[in-house]
Amino acid sequence: MENSPLTGWHGTLLHVDLAAGTSRVEPIPRDLLLGYLGGRGLGVRLLRGAHTLDPFHADMPLIFAVGPLCGTPAPTAARLNVVSRSPLTGTVYDCSAGGRFAHRLKAAGFDALRIVGRSPRPAAISVTPEGGEILPAGSLWGKSVGETVRALEGRGSVAAIGPAGENGVLFASILMGEGNAVGRGGLGAVMGGKNLKAIAVNGSRSTGIADRARFERARQDVMRLFRASPVIFGELGISEYGTPALVDLMRQRRMAPTENFRKTVFEGSGSYSGPSIRKAYGSKKDGCHGCPIQCKKSDREGAHLPEYETVSHFGALNGIDDLGSIVRSNRLCNELGMDTISAAATLAAWGEGRGRFPAADEVEGLLADMAFLRGEGGLLAQGSRRVAQALGKPGLSMSVKSLELPAYDPRGAYGMALAYCTSNRGGCHLRAYPISHEILRKPVATDRFSFSGKARIIKIAEDTNAAVDSLVACKFSFFGATLEEYAEMLAAVTGEEFGPQSLKEIGERICLTERFYNCANGFDAKDDRLPERFFREPGSSGEGIEIPPIDEKRFDEELRKYYRIRGLTPEGTFSDPGYLSRLP
Amino acid sequence: MRDQIARYAGKLLADRSALPGHIAFAAHDDVLLSEGHPKLARLCEGVLSSLSCLGLAAARPSLPFADFLVRRAGKEASRIVPQDTETRTFLHDIPFLRRDELGNDAPARIADLLGSRKGMIAEGLGIVAAGAVTVEQAYIHYSSIFHAAFVKYLLDVLSEGFRLPGEREAFEEFRRSWLRPLDAEGLAFRGAPLEAPEEILKEIAAVGRYTVERGLVDSFFGNISLRAGGTIYISQTAASLDDLAGRIDPVPMDNSSTTGITASSELLAHRRIYEESCGRAILHGHPKFAVAMSMVCEEKGCSVTDCWRDCDKVRWLGDTPVVAGEIGAGGLARRVPPVIAGPRKAMVYGHGVFTLGLDGFADAFRAMVDVENGCRREYFRRLSPKLAG
Known part of the structure; x- marks a missing residue:
């Protein structure tokens, strides 16, 4: 039924031109919805044509896109992806975020919000089913995220930047009013570059479901798998302790990045483990709209507590075991609108470069200096690669494509090592998420100290996760469920047949489109490199676990294999310059 | 990859879930390779080349229960629904293709089905199971289907009796030859409370x-x-x-x-x-x-x-x-x-x-x-x- 109406999508986007002060509703062609789904895929497709613009160019789009499952009771699907080009990495960039914003954007009647242009003065956008309204926001400029969100109370759910985004910090984030971050890659700086302080969305439109009985069966299957997953609903899992449940595990596996990745065990990590946070702050469950997992944790007053990456990087990576300092650093980053991983990793690189890591009581001051570009903060605001170069020690930036590595040392998981490099947005753990099988044994365990088969596994996982990011669902769901159950829900919602294979083919299209954009901006195999430290220095061996340097020859062999599997040239590029023209 | 295939082919033999000589695996790294029974190995390669998966297992089960379940299923049926918890939780149900549905292009038909599912029964051929991430996963899915078919067949026979020619004889042979006595004789257990x-x-x-x-x-x-x-x-x-x-x-x-x-x-x-x-x-x-x-x-x-x-x-x-x-x-x-x-x-x-x-x-x-x-x-x-x- 080629022209039958699709349920699940509204089939429209809201285009806002901040320079012209206008907005309009545009239809989204059916073949783009079916070919890219929504979220990351749709956003990446909508970026086509603008993908070589400078991230701060006025015409560079900033796209907020939801997926076909958003607005339905599909577990963990009230999410969106924000897509643009990163000023930190120069790559195409997308971030997935939860909260209530995505749900409200879908309820306003739009599958995507595309923002172009630079407002002549600070502005905010109000999105309702009637369309977009550009509001003056001069009084909000300079305000923290929390102050901005409170000022827009009554206009729905809010996404806002803090001073870091206004000041062009290259890892500035966009924060949802509920505390969820569009954290990595500096999309907050892109938003700030448009003089856009905040977006408020509201609406009450529903999302159709083509076959409710089929949907409910699939939803029950997903929930049963969640309950069977020790990582999700286990008594030591993320529903109980949040992602800091990983602190003890990474310590035990001897792969917790410590002192800017000089070591892989931090003896003080117990001070910020999941149980320690619970004891100190009485953490309670919190989370995204309609999510059954509720992996975010809040303290007794309802303030959000930090995630695993944050506690580990403000902790071990900087040699700090003061939980209070870590919690305060997290809150400050969220108020100022900065990515916690990049902020902490940049401090660690800077600390190693100057011969002393920051003390616990220095961190907050340094973070404020970063956000406001004060003193050395001006340099720190540019991220670890530029900091290390400025110090004359480029090897101290523990990043890939300028994106600071998160809290999984690649010497402890070789699939992770490869995936950091093949990730289209730089050193990110979430593109292929090999921690899932190399550490958490889901869906099955793989040997973390072997490269065997990892190129194919990473390729499949990247495609899978690109589809997940386009549904949009939370990757944590896949510690229990599989694409099979989510494809079934998607088919039930849309009335179109999908399966894991067809979703992975969509994911492959998305991944290759991103790679093509990056190649068009000059990226190739030379950028798919880990910092030299990981090939030269061992981690912290002990307790029967050896953490040697990564075998560079074997790594390169597997990377070349990845290129062959992806159909790329040995340089990691495309032999067909017209590749994009063959895609929807 | 070949060591993985050898390992899991060996496990299928050790647990007696597959007929010796009727086992094949394929694995897809940067090249596609297969091992085992030539016809099944070709089938595996044909199926896996159409799927975004790393491993595939195909084997004829050591017991005919899966085929019996297909033949006992109603004409309109395309899947069996075992009631055991493993199936209910992880497989949900088990799709199948009848002999005449496999036609002249069995790999394509099977790949089409496995594009949406973890494993299936191909009547007359055996159980075919995919592993998205590892060869081991393909083995697990094979094993899960064998287990589910076994349990379902026991229950169906108990409630409905034998309905097909040869079924009773096959079941009696299963009871006589396949089932082995279970005991703990000769096993060494540590007696004293263990602390170290x-x-x-x-x-x-x-x-x-x-x-x-x-x-x-x-x-x-x-x-x-x-x-x-x-x-x-x-x-x-x-x-x-x-x-x-x-x-x-x-x-x-x-x-x-x-x-x-x-x-x-x-x-x-x-x-x-x-x-x-x-x-x-x-x-x-x-x-x-x-x-x-x-x-x-x-x-x-x-x-x-x-x-x-x-x-x-x-x-x-x-x-x-x-x-x-x-x-x-x-x-x-x-x-x-x-x-x-x-x-x-x-x-x-x-x-x-x-x-x-x-x-x-x-x-x-x-x-x-x-x-x-x-x-x-x-x-x-x-x-x-x-x-x-």
Whole structure:
């Protein structure tokens, strides 16, 4: 039924031109919805044509896109992806975020919000089913995220930047009013570059479901798998302790990045483990709209507590075991609108470069200096690669494509090592998420100290996760469920047949489109490199676990294999310059 | 990849789920390779070349039950729906293609089906199962389908009798030749209470291996633990019972560490059993006759429709209590602990058996053997009129 109406999508986007002060509703062609789904895929497709613009160019789009499952009771699907080009990495960039914003954007009647242009003065956008309204926001400029969100109370759910985004910090984030971050890659700086302080969305439109009985069966299957997953609903899992449940595990596996990745065990990590946070702050469950997992944790007053990456990087990576300092650093980053991983990793690189890591009581001051570009903060605001170069020690930036590595040392998981490099947005753990099988044994365990088969596994996982990011669902769901159950829900919602294979083919299209954009901006195999430290220095061996340097020859062999599997040239590029023209 | 294929082909032979000589695997790294029975290997390559998966297994099961289930299914049916918990939770149901549906392009038809599912039955060919991430995953899915078909066939025959030519003869042959006596004779268990971690890990690994070697359970279906002081040593999630070395998590009873996030999904059940009993060792497995018999419920006029989740009754099969409850946080951990302390054994509806050892695994292992042997006897006692008829 080629022209039958699709349920699940509204089939429209809201285009806002901040320079012209206008907005309009545009239809989204059916073949783009079916070919890219929504979220990351749709956003990446909508970026086509603008993908070589400078991230701060006025015409560079900033796209907020939801997926076909958003607005339905599909577990963990009230999410969106924000897509643009990163000023930190120069790559195409997308971030997935939860909260209530995505749900409200879908309820306003739009599958995507595309923002172009630079407002002549600070502005905010109000999105309702009637369309977009550009509001003056001069009084909000300079305000923290929390102050901005409170000022827009009554206009729905809010996404806002803090001073870091206004000041062009290259890892500035966009924060949802509920505390969820569009954290990595500096999309907050892109938003700030448009003089856009905040977006408020509201609406009450529903999302159709083509076959409710089929949907409910699939939803029950997903929930049963969640309950069977020790990582999700286990008594030591993320529903109980949040992602800091990983602190003890990474310590035990001897792969917790410590002192800017000089070591892989931090003896003080117990001070910020999941149980320690619970004891100190009485953490309670919190989370995204309609999510059954509720992996975010809040303290007794309802303030959000930090995630695993944050506690580990403000902790071990900087040699700090003061939980209070870590919690305060997290809150400050969220108020100022900065990515916690990049902020902490940049401090660690800077600390190693100057011969002393920051003390616990220095961190907050340094973070404020970063956000406001004060003193050395001006340099720190540019991220670890530029900091290390400025110090004359480029090897101290523990990043890939300028994106600071998160809290999984690649010497402890070789699939992770490869995936950091093949990730289209730089050193990110979430593109292929090999921690899932190399550490958490889901869906099955793989040997973390072997490269065997990892190129194919990473390729499949990247495609899978690109589809997940386009549904949009939370990757944590896949510690229990599989694409099979989510494809079934998607088919039930849309009335179109999908399966894991067809979703992975969509994911492959998305991944290759991103790679093509990056190649068009000059990226190739030379950028798919880990910092030299990981090939030269061992981690912290002990307790029967050896953490040697990564075998560079074997790594390169597997990377070349990845290129062959992806159909790329040995340089990691495309032999067909017209590749994009063959895609929807 | 070839070492992985050899390993899992060997396991299919060791657990007697596939016919010797009728096993093939394919794996897709940067090149596509296959091993095994030539025709099945070609089939595997043809299927896998169309899928975004790393591994594929195809083998003819050692028992004809899967084919019988396909032939017994209604003409309009395209899937069988086993009721055991593993299928309900992980496979949901099992699709099949009949002989005439396979046509001249079986690889394409099978690939089309496996594009949406983890495994399937191809009538006349065997079970074909995909592994998205590893060859091992393909083996697990094969094993799960074999297990599910086995249990479903037992129950279908019990309730409906034999309906196809040759079925009775095949079943009698199965009973005579395939089934082997279960016992614990000749196995060495550590007698004294174990305290040293190294000794505990060795004993758990050894007992896990016994359960598989003795044919009590298939390797992926179960978990095992031992309590020493304030620590539970428990097998990891998705660990094979006959390969537990390095796959056992020490978990503090007081939850002061979350290292055990990789522990078995039944950690909560194990912990509560230890809290509510004086046991020191727990064995959990999915012996097939016990799984089947746990679902033979003669309750009349019951209003419960989701028996796996909602039944709150304690039934008895001989001297073994049977309760309901889904995996992990699904209720099993709430219903098993109150009933297991006395009899030191319990069955879970559609799922399997928990047994409890007071000092070590010796009595837990023997209890599991006894439960499965008892279920076998009861099954054949109930079936005897149909066998005679």
